[in-house]
Amino acid sequence: MSAVAQAVMRPTTALHAGWLLFERDLRLAMRRWEHVADPLVFFLMVTTLFPLALSPELSRLRDVAPGVLWVAALLSSLLAADTLLKSDAQDGTLEQYLLSGQPLTLLLLAKTAAHWILTGFPLVLVSPLVAVALGAPAESLDTIMLGLTIGTLTLSLLGAIGAALTIGLRRGSLLLSLLVMPLAMPLLIFGARSSELAIGGHSAAGPLYLLASLLVLAVTLAPLTAAAAVRISID
Amino acid sequence: MWTWFHKLASPPHVYRIAGRLTPWFGWTAFLLIAAALYGGLVLAPPDYQQGDAYRIIYVHAPSAWMSLFIYVTMAVAAAVGLIWRIKLAHAVAASAAPVGASFTFAALATGALWGQPMWGTWWVWDARLTSELILLFLYLGFMALRASIDDVQRADRASALLAIVGVVNVPIIHYSVVWWNTLHQAPTVTKMGAPSISLTMLIPLLMMIVGFNIYFLAVLLIRVRGEILRRERSAGWIREQVRA
Numbered sequence: 001m002s003a004v005a006q007a008v009m010r011p012t013t014a015l016h017a018g019w020l021l022f023e024r025d026l027r028l029a030m031r032r033w034e035h036v037a038d039p040l041v042f043f044l045m046v047t048t049l050f051p052l053a054l055s056p057e058l059s060r061l062r063d064v065a066p067g068v069l070w071v072a073a074l075l076s077s078l079l080a081a082d083t084l085l086k087s088d089a090q091d092g093t094l095e096q097y098l099l100s101g102q103p104l105t106l107l108l109l110a111k112t113a114a115h116w117i118l119t120g121f122p123l124v125l126v127s128p129l130v131a132v133a134l135g136a137p138a139e140s141l142d143t144i145m146l147g148l149t150i151g152t153l154t155l156s157l158l159g160a161i162g163a164a165l166t167i168g169l170r171r172g173s174l175l176l177s178l179l180v181m182p183l184a185m186p187l188l189i190f191g192a193r194s195s196e197l198a199i200g201g202h203s204a205a206g207p208l209y210l211l212a213s214l215l216v217l218a219v220t221l222a223p224l225t226a227a228a229a230v231r232i233s234i235d
Numbered sequence: 236m237w238t239w240f241h242k243l244a245s246p247p248h249v250y251r252i253a254g255r256l257t258p259w260f261g262w263t264a265f266l267l268i269a270a271a272l273y274g275g276l277v278l279a280p281p282d283y284q285q286g287d288a289y290r291i292i293y294v295h296a297p298s299a300w301m302s303l304f305i306y307v308t309m310a311v312a313a314a315v316g317l318i319w320r321i322k323l324a325h326a327v328a329a330s331a332a333p334v335g336a337s338f339t340f341a342a343l344a345t346g347a348l349w350g351q352p353m354w355g356t357w358w359v360w361d362a363r364l365t366s367e368l369i370l371l372f373l374y375l376g377f378m379a380l381r382a383s384i385d386d387v388q389r390a391d392r393a394s395a396l397l398a399i400v401g402v403v404n405v406p407i408i409h410y411s412v413v414w415w416n417t418l419h420q421a422p423t424v425t426k427m428g429a430p431s432i433s434l435t436m437l438i439p440l441l442m443m444i445v446g447f448n449i450y451f452l453a454v455l456l457i458r459v460r461g462e463i464l465r466r467e468r469s470a471g472w473i474r475e476q477v478r479a
Contacts, residue, residue: 161400165393169383178379179397182372182404185365225400232392 017102018110025114039080040122046072047130062135066195069131069144070188073123073152078180080119081159082166082173084111085230089167094234104227112160112223120152136199143198143208150211151191157215157222158183164229187214244321246463247472253456260453267446274439282436291349293440297447299342302370303405305335305451309377310402313395323459325391326466328398329381330458334451336374343367362411363419370408373401387466 012020029036050068051061061068088094097107127148128141136144162180166172194207242248275293282289309331316324346364347357358364377394384390412419432440467473 165380165397166383171383175379175383178372179376182369182376183400185369186407189365225396229393229396232389232396235389 012102014103014106017100018106021107022110022114025111026117029114029118035083036118036122039076039119040126042079043072043076043123044126044130046075047134051134058135060135062199065131065134065136065199066192068134069127069148069195070151070192072130073120073127073148073191074155074181074184074188076123077120077152077155077159078177078184079173080115081156081163081180082176083119084115084160084163085167086163089234094167094230098231098234104230105223108160108164108226108230109219109223112156112226115160116153116156120149120156123152124148131195136195137201139201140195140198143204144195147191147194147198147204147208147211150208150215151187154187154211154215154218155180155184157218158187160226161222161229164226164233167230167233187211190214244323246323246467246470247476249323250460250463250476253460257453257456260449260456264446264450264453267442267449271439271442271446274442275436279436279439280433285353288349288352291345293443295342295345295349296440297444298338298345299367300444301447301451302335302339302342302367303408304448305331305338306370306374306398306405307402309335310398313398317392317395317399322391322466323463325395326459326462327455328395329391330455330462332374332378332381334454334458336371336378338447338451339367339371339374343371361419362415363408366404366408366411369404373404377401 047068050064054064055061085094088097097104100107124145127145131141131144132138158180159176161183162176165179166176169175190207190210194204194211197204197207271293276290279290281287309328312324312328312331315321316328343364346367350359351357377398380397381390381394384393464473
């Protein structure tokens with residue numbers, strides 16, 4: 001048997017299938033990279049609204065900077081969450097995942113990871129600029145970035161649950177936001193608190209650990225829940 | 236021996252016994268609540284600190300208790316429906332949700348009415364109030380998801396999953412006053428050791444909680460009957476029931 005035929009007939013392991021899906025999502029998204037920028041631009045614009053609406057004074061903005069950063073990150077993530085499964089559901093690829101015999105949990109974890117790189121990670125990269133624009137001191141920036149990394153990862157995972165529950169529904173995007181927001185509220189509390197402590201010059205270890213524990217909970221349970229939700233939504 | 240239990244999965248059977256049990260639960264609840272109100276408003280002494288204004292606790296605490304209890308009931312019913320595929324369990328979860336949301340709203344509203352004279356503020360973002368508000372959003376999300384899916388089976392199963400995900404909030408609400416020492420007072424009844432509240436105040440409170448529970452059962456049975464009628468409207472046994 002030729003090498004190609006042997007390669008084609010070798011059964012794909014679950015991890016390899018996950019990696020292929022991860023690569024595919026990234027590759028497909030980069031062909032339409034202008035859409036990748038949408039959540040990022042939304043984040044930048046929302047954080048710009050607050051100095052315009054509240055006060056241009058940096059000392060006053062510094063007080064609200066943690067809240068503004070985290071609420072804007074939450075809203076961007078909710079807006080982007082719908083795109084995780086929408087195109088796959090529309091063209092029938094989602095049913096192929098169900099039929100493939102690969103563990104759906106792992107496939108969804110791979111998709112969520114790719115989704116985070118496209119939607120959450122840009123927010124983290126741009127957050128130092130936004131934080132400084134809102135009056136945060138330079139020493140606080142690495143804690144802010146760390147908190148936002150953990151937070152946006154968790155938000156992507158929670159968004160996956162919401163996306164899976166609302167596949168194909170009319171006004172599903174709005175419903176998704178309503179469903180995910182109560183689940184994201186503890187995250188918002190701890191995340192904003194960690195940034196607030198960092199800006200004030202104190203150690204943010206407590207809230208960061210709590211954030212990390214929320215991430216661990218989300219990584220272990222959210223893909224499972226999302227897989228169950230996909231099966232419910234697609235029959 | 237377990238036939239009575241297995242029959243609980245049958246809509247016509249549950250429709251019949253729900254109809255027969257409702258008056259019993261209803262009147263028992265009415266008597267208990269009336270007695271508890273008398274005990275709480277008349278017999279219990281005024282508080283040394285708050286005077287007579289504390290008496291709203293006889294509505295506030297039972298409402299808050301019911302909001303948590305009903306959410307857990309809803310999540311358990313949803314889990315039963317999801318695991319053993321019993322449609323009636325989903326009907327129970329669907330019927331319980333609006334009642335639970337109403338009790339949550341009542342707890343928040345009576346809390347605000349109590350907070351204004353006592354704390355000087357209608358609202359404060361302390362841990363218990365905030366997590367109770369999140370509970371209200373979870374109830375509303377459950378009802379919204381159910382309402383936006385046309386296919387009954389998909390609606391049942393999707394909202395069941397959502398209810399189970401949200402049940403994580405219930406221990407947070409209960410323990411929030413232990414973990415964070417902010418404004419809302421710490422537990423006085425459901426804690427280790429003897430309750431730190433006098434007996435003449437405690438007994439009407441416990442009677443009120445039991446009364447509210449039985450009231451919830453009565454209302455749940457009425458709503459489940461309605462839910463059964465809606466789901467089974469094309470079935471033959473419905474016409475016989477209506478004729479009878």
